Each structure stands twice: as structure tokens, then as C-alpha cells.
């Protein structure tokens with residue numbers, strides 16, 4: 419099962435995500451949470467101690483490629499297992515979290 423939560427800033431996405439994630443994990447399911455916010459704070463909402471920073475997943479794990487029809491697709495350059503083993507952070511209730519790339523400099527959109 420995959421659940422995506424998106425919406426307007428300040429509408430409670432992180433709070434609802436963290437609550438759902440921990441409730442699902444407490445039922446014994448394995449949960450991989452991915453924070454895709456360019457200003458991420460899901461690990462704190464999940465109860466990871468203050469001052470702890472996750473190493474964010476580098477942009478190089480995704481590559482833009484053109485397929486035979488000329489359509490552009492985004493593909494992973496490494497396996498999910500490999501990405502999780504290098505960048506996954508352990509959070510309470512056995513949750514694993516990946517923090518997506520942050521905006522680290524200004525540039526073209």
C-alpha cells in the first residue's frame with residue numbers, strides 16, 4: 419500500500435502523515451516514510467530527537483531519460499533497497515524514513 423499526502427502549506431500534512439505512519443507501524447506493518455518536502459521536518463514529527471539531522475537522499479538517485487517514444491521519464495539509478503540501506507533513518511515504532519533532497523541553492527525552475 420502506498421499513501422501520498424500533499425496539499426497547501428500549513429494545512430497539517432506533516433502532522434497527519436506522522437500520526438498515520440506511527441499508527442500503521444504499531445499494527446505491525448513495515449513502513450517506509452519518505453519526506454518530499456523541500457523544507458523537511460517529518461523526522462521531528464515522528465519523534466526523532468531534537469538536533470538529529472537525516473542525511474538527505476542525493477538528486478543523483480533519479481535520472482531523467484527519454485524513452486523510445488520521446489517521452490521523458492524519471493528513473494532510479496540505484497535500487498530502493500540500496501537507497502534505504504544508505505540513507506534510511508530509524509524512527510520510533512520501527513519506522514524507516516528517507517528524507518528527499520532539500521533545496522540547497524537557488525536556480526532555474
Ligand SMILES: Nc1ncnc2c1ncn2[C@@H]1O[C@H](COP(=O)(O)OP(=O)(O)O)[C@@H](O)[C@H]1O
Nearest residue numbers: 425426427428429430431432433434435459463
Ligand atoms: N488538527 C490540528 N489542529 C490544530 N493544529 C494543528 C492540527 N494539525 C496540525 N496543526 C498545527 O498546524 C501547524 C502546521 O501543521 P503541519 O503538519 O506542519 O502542516 P504542513 O505539513 O501541511 O505544512 C503545526 O504547528 C501543527 O502543530
Ligand SMILES: [Mg+2]
Nearest residue numbers: 431432455459
Ligand atoms: Mg510539512
